[in-house]
Each structure stands twice: as structure tokens, then as C-alpha cells.
Amino acid sequence: xxxxxxxxxxxxxxxxxxxxxxxxxxxxxxxxxxxxxxxxxxxxxxxxxxxxxxxxxxxxxxxxxxxxxxxxxxxxxxxxxxxxxxxxxxxxxxxxxxxxxxxxxxxxxxxxxxxxxxxxxxxxxxxxxxxxxxxxxxxxxxxxxxxxxxxxxxxxxxxxxxxxxxxxxxxxxxxxxxxxxxxxxxxxxxxxxxxxxxxxxxxxxxxxxxxxxxxxxxxxxxxxxxxxxxxxxxxxxxxxxxxxxxxxxxxxxxxxxxxxxxxxxxxxxxxxxxxxxxxxxxxxxxxxxxxxxxxxxxxxxxxxxxxxxxxxxxxx
Numbered sequence: 001x002x003x004x005x006x007x008x009x010x011x012x013x014x015x016x017x018x019x020x021x022x023x024x025x026x027x028x029x030x031x032x033x034x035x036x037x038x039x040x041x042x043x044x045x046x047x048x049x050x051x052x053x054x055x056x057x058x059x060x061x062x063x064x065x066x067x068x069x070x071x072x073x074x075x076x077x078x079x080x081x082x083x084x085x086x087x088x089x090x091x092x093x094x095x096x097x098x099x100x101x102x103x104x105x106x107x108x109x110x111x112x113x114x115x116x117x118x119x120x121x122x123x124x125x126x127x128x129x130x131x132x133x134x135x136x137x138x139x140x141x142x143x144x145x146x147x148x149x150x151x152x153x154x155x156x157x158x159x160x161x162x163x164x165x166x167x168x169x170x171x172x173x174x175x176x177x178x179x180x181x182x183x184x185x186x187x188x189x190x191x192x193x194x195x196x197x198x199x200x201x202x203x204x205x206x207x208x209x210x211x212x213x214x215x216x217x218x219x220x221x222x223x224x225x226x227x228x229x230x231x232x233x234x235x236x237x238x239x240x241x242x243x244x245x246x247x248x249x250x251x252x253x254x255x256x257x258x259x260x261x262x263x264x265x266x267x268x269x270x271x272x273x274x275x276x277x278x279x280x281x282x283x284x285x286x287x288x289x290x291x292x293x294x295x296x297x298x299x300x301x302x303x304x305x306x307x308x309x310x311x312x313x314x315x316x
Contacts, residue, residue, distance in 0.1 A: 017057040020109050027118035030148030039110040039122045039140045041066035046148045046314045051253045053173035053278050062273050064171040068105050070138045073169030074288035075099040077201045081291035090131030097199040119143040134164040149313035156306045163299045166306050167286030173278050179247045181277040187244045188215035190230035201289050226268040229287050243281050252315045257283045260308035283310045
């Protein structure tokens with residue numbers, strides 16, 4: 001339920017930036033900025049060390065940096081799928097590959113329903129539209145704990161009269177201060193990789209054992225490019241999945257996820273503004289094309305929810 005008194009007391013930060021209201025959180029030496037546009041994580045640093053890639057408040061998120069991915073992450077081939085035998089056609093938001101990409105919230109304004117100095121709760125509304133005849137609310141909570149670590153709780157609620165197919169994820173780019181990302185080492189708790197075609201649509205799953213795609217013992221980012229999803233994630237003793245970027249000087253930044261995020265997509269790019277390489281580590285509850293394959297897809301009934309959490313922590 002909306003906390004009207006909290007929202008009424010919430011300060012506005014600056015003017016009408018292209019990315020909307022800037023919600024700034026601070027605690028234990030950590031600073032976070034979340035935008036109303038796409039509910040995106042635009043900035044996160046601890047004791048002055050940046051742990052995610054950033055961009056200007058008047059710039060659209062480059063390469064989907066930090067945005068919420070819902071009600072599906074990644075891609076839908078040709079934007080087409082079937083619902084009860086009827087063809088559905090989503091708008092093609094990745095025309096270069098003829099895909100519907102990263103869900104329906106990329107250009108949506110989220111609105112705060114709660115805000116404090118270290119926690120913000122935002123809601124984005126999904127209305128029935130081309131190829132997706134469902135009414136949903138996506139709620140995301142960003143919170144800094146007493147150590148300055150960031151947790152992100154995602155929740156999808158179905159307001160439709162029938163069950164809706166859903167999945168979600170996020171698109172954070174990790175970094176460690178000014179260390180060039182190509183010098184970082186990535187460690188994933190993933191035993192398998194999703195093979196894909198030239199449109200990044202999965203064609204099968206293969207074990208990573210003995211291949212260059214095995215990141216379990218750590219692999220230097222280097223200068224290669226990568227755009228691939230991984231699965232068969234192995235939890236740690238705490239029951240969470242842990243993916244880590246580490247620097248030569250011993251510092252690291254970790255993305256942890258609850259078990260609901262059965263997939264992680266890794267993106268090494270040379271197209272992030274101002275960076276020779278940038279590294280996205282994207283938690284996902286389902287892989288690309290899940291509306292067709294059904295892999296990882298959840299069907300939630302009227303009034304039901306899909307909810308899970310992930311987070312970022314630095315060891316500096």
C-alpha cells in the first residue's frame with residue numbers, strides 16, 4: 001500500500017532530468033543513485049570506489065545499464081510467441097536482430113511509494129499492450145545495509161483475471177573503481193553455458209568443463225567480447241549464488257543472487273561510453289526466448305506474485 005505521508009515528504013532531487021527523479025541513498029560510506037526511468041541503478045560507490053558503471057542523469061542508460069528487466073529478461077525471437085494457441089506479436093525493440101528485448105519497462109517511469117535515507121521502494125506499471133495482454137506491477141526495493149552493501153528485491157504482481165507468464169532480471173555493469181575492466185578476473189558459479197545463434201537466441205545447453213567458458217576458477221576479462229548466458233549455478237554454503245569480479249590488488253565486487261535466479265548473463269562490451277571494456281553480470285530467473293521455450297518461465301495467477309532478491313557487495 002502506498003505510504004502517502006512518506007512520498008509527500010520525499011524531496012525532489014534536481015530538475016526534470018531525462019532519467020527522471022534521482023533517488024539518492026547513503027549509509028556506512030556507501031552512496032547509491034536510482035532513477036525513476038526503468039528503476040535503474042545509475043550509481044553505486046563505497047568509500048569513493050565505484051562498484052558499478054554509471055552515466056549522466058540526462059543520458060539514456062547505455063547498453064541498458066542498471067535497468068529492471070520485466071516481465072521477461074533478455075530477448076524474444078521475432079517478438080513472437082503463442083498464448084492459448086493465439087499468436088502474440090511484441091514490439092521489436094532490438095531491430096538489428098529482430099528481437100523484443102529486455103521486457104516492457106525500459107522506457108517506463110517508476111514511482112516511489114517509500115523512501116528513507118538508505119532505502120527506496122519503486123513501482124513500475126505494466127499495462128496490456130502489443131503481444132502481452134496482462135496487467136502487472138513490478139516493484140523494486142533498493143536498500144543499503146549497515147556495512148554499505150546493496151540489496152535489490154524484485155516483485156511482480158499479476159492484476160489480470162488469468163495467469164500470466166513472467167520472468168525478471170536486471171542489468172548491472174560491475175567495476176572496481178578506476179581499474180581497467182580488462183584487468184579484472186571474473187569468477188562464476190556456473191557449470192553450463194547456453195549456446196545461442198547469431199541473434200543470441202538459445203539453441204541448447206552445454207557443460208563448461210574443459211572449455212574457455214569455464215569461469216568457476218576465475219578467468220581474466222581481457223580484450224575479448226562476450227555475450228552469453230550461464231546456468232547450472234552452484235550455491236554457496238549460505239544457499240546463494242556468488243559471482244565475483246576481482247582486481248590484481250585483491251579488491252573485489254560480488255553479485256549475489258537468491259536461487260530463483262537460475263541464470264546469469266555475462267556481457268563484455270567495448271561500446272560503453274568512456275570505457276575500453278565494461279562487464280555486465282545480469283541475474284535472470286529465465287533465459288532468452290523463455291516465452292517460447294518455457295525454460296525458467298513462471299505462470300502466476302490472479303493476485304499472485306513472483307519475488308526474489310539479489311545484491312552487490314564490495315570487498316575493498
